[in-house]
Amino acid sequence: xxxxxxxxxxxxxxxxxxxxxxxxxxxxxxxxxxxxxxxxxxxxxxxxxxxxxxxxxxxxxxxxxxxxxxxxxxxxxxxxxxxxxxxxxxxxxxxxxxxxxxxxxxxxxxxxxxxxxxxxxxxxxxxxxxxxxxxxxxxxxxxxxxxxxxxxxxxxxxxxxxxxxxxxxxxxxxxxxxxxxxxxxxxxxxxxxxxxxxxxxxxxxxxxxxxxxxxxxxxxxxxxxxxxxxxxxxxxxxxxxxxxxxxxxxxxxxxxxxxxxxxxxxxxxxxxxxxxxxxxxxxxxxxxxxxxxxxxxxxxxxxxxxxxxxxxxxxxxxxxxxxxxxxxxxxxxxxxxxxxxxxxxxxxxxxxxxxx
Amino acid sequence: xxxxxxxxxxxxxxxxxxxxxxxxxxxxxxxxxxxxxxxxxxxxxxxxxxxxxxxxxxxxxxxxxxxxxxxxxxxxxxxxxxxxxxxxxxxxxxxxxxxxxxxxxxxxxxxxxxxxxxxxxxxxxxxxxxxxxxxxxxxxxxxxxxxxxxxxxxxxxxxxxxxxxxxxxxxxxxxxxxxxxxxxxxxxxxxxxxxxxxxxxxxxxxxxxxxxxxxxxxxxxxxxxxxxxxxxxxxxxxxxxxxxxxxxxxxxxxxxxxxxxxxxxxxxxxxxxxxxxxxxxxxxxxxxxxxxxxxxxxxxxxxxxxxxxxxxxxxxxxxxxxxxxxxxxxxxxxxxxxxxxxxxxxxxxxxxxxxx
Numbered sequence: 001x002x003x004x005x006x007x008x009x010x011x012x013x014x015x016x017x018x019x020x021x022x023x024x025x026x027x028x029x030x031x032x033x034x035x036x037x038x039x040x041x042x043x044x045x046x047x048x049x050x051x052x053x054x055x056x057x058x059x060x061x062x063x064x065x066x067x068x069x070x071x072x073x074x075x076x077x078x079x080x081x082x083x084x085x086x087x088x089x090x091x092x093x094x095x096x097x098x099x100x101x102x103x104x105x106x107x108x109x110x111x112x113x114x115x116x117x118x119x120x121x122x123x124x125x126x127x128x129x130x131x132x133x134x135x136x137x138x139x140x141x142x143x144x145x146x147x148x149x150x151x152x153x154x155x156x157x158x159x160x161x162x163x164x165x166x167x168x169x170x171x172x173x174x175x176x177x178x179x180x181x182x183x184x185x186x187x188x189x190x191x192x193x194x195x196x197x198x199x200x201x202x203x204x205x206x207x208x209x210x211x212x213x214x215x216x217x218x219x220x221x222x223x224x225x226x227x228x229x230x231x232x233x234x235x236x237x238x239x240x241x242x243x244x245x246x247x248x249x250x251x252x253x254x255x256x257x258x259x260x261x262x263x264x265x266x267x268x269x270x271x272x273x274x275x276x277x278x279x280x281x282x283x284x285x286x287x288x289x290x291x292x293x294x295x296x297x298x299x300x301x302x303x304x305x306x307x308x309x310x311x312x313x314x315x316x317x318x319x320x321x322x323x324x325x326x327x328x329x330x331x332x333x334x335x336x337x338x339x340x341x342x343x344x345x346x347x348x349x350x351x352x353x354x355x356x
Numbered sequence: 357x358x359x360x361x362x363x364x365x366x367x368x369x370x371x372x373x374x375x376x377x378x379x380x381x382x383x384x385x386x387x388x389x390x391x392x393x394x395x396x397x398x399x400x401x402x403x404x405x406x407x408x409x410x411x412x413x414x415x416x417x418x419x420x421x422x423x424x425x426x427x428x429x430x431x432x433x434x435x436x437x438x439x440x441x442x443x444x445x446x447x448x449x450x451x452x453x454x455x456x457x458x459x460x461x462x463x464x465x466x467x468x469x470x471x472x473x474x475x476x477x478x479x480x481x482x483x484x485x486x487x488x489x490x491x492x493x494x495x496x497x498x499x500x501x502x503x504x505x506x507x508x509x510x511x512x513x514x515x516x517x518x519x520x521x522x523x524x525x526x527x528x529x530x531x532x533x534x535x536x537x538x539x540x541x542x543x544x545x546x547x548x549x550x551x552x553x554x555x556x557x558x559x560x561x562x563x564x565x566x567x568x569x570x571x572x573x574x575x576x577x578x579x580x581x582x583x584x585x586x587x588x589x590x591x592x593x594x595x596x597x598x599x600x601x602x603x604x605x606x607x608x609x610x611x612x613x614x615x616x617x618x619x620x621x622x623x624x625x626x627x628x629x630x631x632x633x634x635x636x637x638x639x640x641x642x643x644x645x646x647x648x649x650x651x652x653x654x655x656x657x658x659x660x661x662x663x664x665x666x667x668x669x670x671x672x673x674x675x676x677x678x679x680x681x682x683x684x685x686x687x688x689x690x691x692x693x694x695x696x697x698x699x700x701x702x703x704x705x706x707x708x709x710x711x712x
Contacts (some may be wrong), residue, residue, distance in 0.1 A: 082479045087562060100561070108560050113503050114494055118562040119475035119569070123438045123650045124527060133528045135645035138470055138599065147469050149599045149644075171480060171571070172489045172709060198645065204464050205456070206443060206474040207563020213475070214645040215527070243494065243505050288505075289491035289554065289570040294479045353528060 002221035002343055003040055003186070006072040013038040013075045017058050018221055018343075022066040029064045031057055040078040040222060044166035044185045045295040051166065051185060055226055074220035076127045077188075078164060081294040083125060083216070084286060085160070085192060085302055086117040088277035092305040095317045100200065112240045115277035115285045117299070120192070121213035125298070127220045128345045132193055134327065134352040135214040139197040151352035152195035155325040158303040159260055159313035159333050160190040161272055163279050164222055165297035175287040177248045180280035183293065186222040187254075189335050189345045190300045193217065196316055196324070218298070221343025231255045231337035235278045245284055252278035254337060258304060260313070261332040268318055270311040272304055272335075327351045358577035358699055359396055359542070362428040369394040369431045373414050374577055374699075378422040385420045387413055396434040396578060400522035400541045401651040407522065407541060411582055430576035432483045433544075434520060437650040439481060439572070440642060441516070441548060441658055442473040444633035448661040451673045456556065468596045471633035471641045473655070476548070477569035481654070483576045484701045488549055490683065490708040491570040495553040507708035508551035511681040514659040515616055515669035515689050516546040517628055519635050520578055521653035531643040533604045536636035539649065542578040543610075545691050545701045546656045549573065552672055552680070574654070577699025587611045587693035591634045601640055608634035610693060614660060616669070617688040624674055626667040628660055628691075683707045 006023050007013040015035040016023040026035035031054060034043045043050070087093050090107070093116075097106030110116065134155055140147035166185030169175050175183055192212060199211025232251040256272040282299055303313040312318040315325070325331070329349045335342035362379050363369040371391040372379040382391035387410060390399045399406070443449050446463070449472075453462030466472065490511055496503035522541030525531050531539055548568060555567025588607040612628040638655055659669040668674040671681070681687070685705045691698035 082477055110557055110560070114558065116562055118565050119477055121438055121475055121647060123653065124647050133646055137645045149601060201466055202470065204466070206472055209474050210645040210647070213647040245505060289493045289566040290489055291477060291480050291569040297479065
């Protein structure tokens with residue numbers, strides 16, 4: 001029960017609606033010419049009323065034209081505008097702080113005051129199933145005097161949710177927390193692949209860059225926010241009262257069970273319900289300085305980790321540096337809220353193909 | 357002598373070529389239907405041979421159809437893909453390091469090994485002349501226990517050059533330094549407006565975000581790289597031998613005189629010739645991990661500052677925190693190499709219009 005962009009044989013990509021193992025061709029089903037587009041963007045920019053009406057119309061379809069899922073190719077479901085990645089799980093931020101800055105406090109003073117975030121590379125966002133080539137770059141061993149060029153030896157995953165912007169804003173406009181659902185169309189699962197050795201050497205003082213920018217995989221399916229309505233839960237109480245622009249009313253997190261599968265075995269199970277900073281807070285912060293958003297912008301939660309062992313959203317947390325991704329490894333991320341299943345995020349690691 | 361996108365009255369925007377105070381309508385002049393597009397992207401993706409042929413054809417025009425510059429509206433000259441900002445001036449990086457991290461070494465250990473960079477917000481890149489509304493956000497006074505919400509009191513400029521990607525690459529491909537000119541179409545001037553108080557509180561550990569993302573102004577005119585050929589100069593000797601993928605052959609910096617005008621008075625004069633990291637090195641680094649580039653990507657040098665007082669590319673360096681931008685201030689950045697004048701970057705500060 002989600003939207004994607006599919007093609008069959010040599011036909012042009014267009015928008016479909018997934019039901020189980022089949023895809024409804026929405027244009028052929030008479031739901032509108034907007035679904036002949038090769039991305040969700042034209043539909044998403046129509047706004048919340050159109051999203052609701054379409055959902056109702058899809059549910060009312062009797063005997064829709066179905067295409068078996070295994071007969072279609074799936075594409076990136078939307079044209080990505082800007083990609084922002086937050087850092088909203090307190091368990092993840094604490095563990096990463098301990099590892100990357102062992103000499104200091106794990107949580108920096110700003111962390112409980114604002115949802116820390118940064119811009120990632122939009123042009124290297126790829127749909128589920130795209131092979132991930134091991135990146136090369138500069139790395140510096142802790143005991144080395146100088147960095148060296150080579151393939152990353154500490155290639156990792158990051159399990160995240162991503163919010164997809166449907167309706168943009170204008171430059172100078174602040175999007176308040178209570179307008180989140182007027183702007184955000186839906187949710188994707190995200191694997192923000194991370195080369196920890198490249199990241200550790202490069203990331204000071206301006207943040208992660210090449211350690212992340214080689215690829216970010218999203219699910220080929222976008223789940224409309226409306227379908228998750230009955231799975232909203234209160235976010236955890238915040239230990240500092242947020243400034244007024246970050247306050248929320250009502251339940252803004254999602255009770256979404258998540259899992260990480262590596263080579264056929266589930267290695268971590270967690271849930272998005274305990275994120276410290278919720279989606280509406282992330283969006284309000286992103287726009288508090290007047291920055292505009294556009295149809296197709298993606299902002300992600302950051303790695304979602306739980307407090308117990310076995311609920312970590314990255315391997316560096318799960319295995320404390322003892323195991324990273326090897327060539328040939330396949331990772332699948334899954335998410336589910338009741339009977340609503342998010343699109344999976346699948347990726348297999350290929351050997352580094354470049355040298356310098 | 358540069359490309360831009362203009363409209364006249366209610367006509368649709370299209371590509372023009374600037375000569376002094378006039379614009380050549382390239383489509384009307386018979387140079388190709390590609391110039392009827394409302395952005396340079398379709399032309400830029402045609403590649404280096406087409407760029408050279410068009411430049412020759414423009415120069416060969418006799419009696420071209422000219423429109424006076426003061427009768428046209430100028431638009432963003434290209435659709436921006438990803439925006440990366442580097443940190444390539446050693447003078448700027450040293451001064452900023454001293455101010456933001458007074459307790460440590462001003463230049464971090466990685467700085468001389470790689471061109472430090474990060475992703476900025478592409479969706480808030482605006483053309484010269486766009487008013488800049490003072491951003492709001494969280495700031496924390498050095499002596500305060502807690503942050504507060506408010507308008508930035510330390511609004512600053514950053515004088516930069518930006519490289520505009522014409523021809524993209526594929527995911528997994530490294531663009532070597534000697535292929536810079538096959539991919540980069542031209543140069544714009546950039547003012548990367550910066551709210552220093554927002555930036556200081558937010559930027560650890562993931563880098564600048566809201567302190568920069570409210571607006572970045574570029575010149576409405578893109579100067580083709582070919583026009584700057586005779587103004588290339590050797591970059592300064594690097595104090596550490598770069599790793600092989602960062603080595604360059606030949607002169608890769610530009611002898612480009614730059615100036616900052618504030619309210620009608622030139623307050624800083626500098627030159628791009630002394631940048632520590634050159635454009636080809638920035639591009640090679642950006643793609644060394646296999647990240648792809650797209651037509652319309654913009655990567656900028658970072659603030660260009662000289663060693664002497666009066667050659668700083670930001671006010672925080674020039675006036676050491678004693679003066680920032682006030683409402684009503686107008687800043688104009690200019691650049692010139694011999695008789696090649698870059699498009700100016702103009703912006704006037706408007707009062708904060710939002711509250712929370």
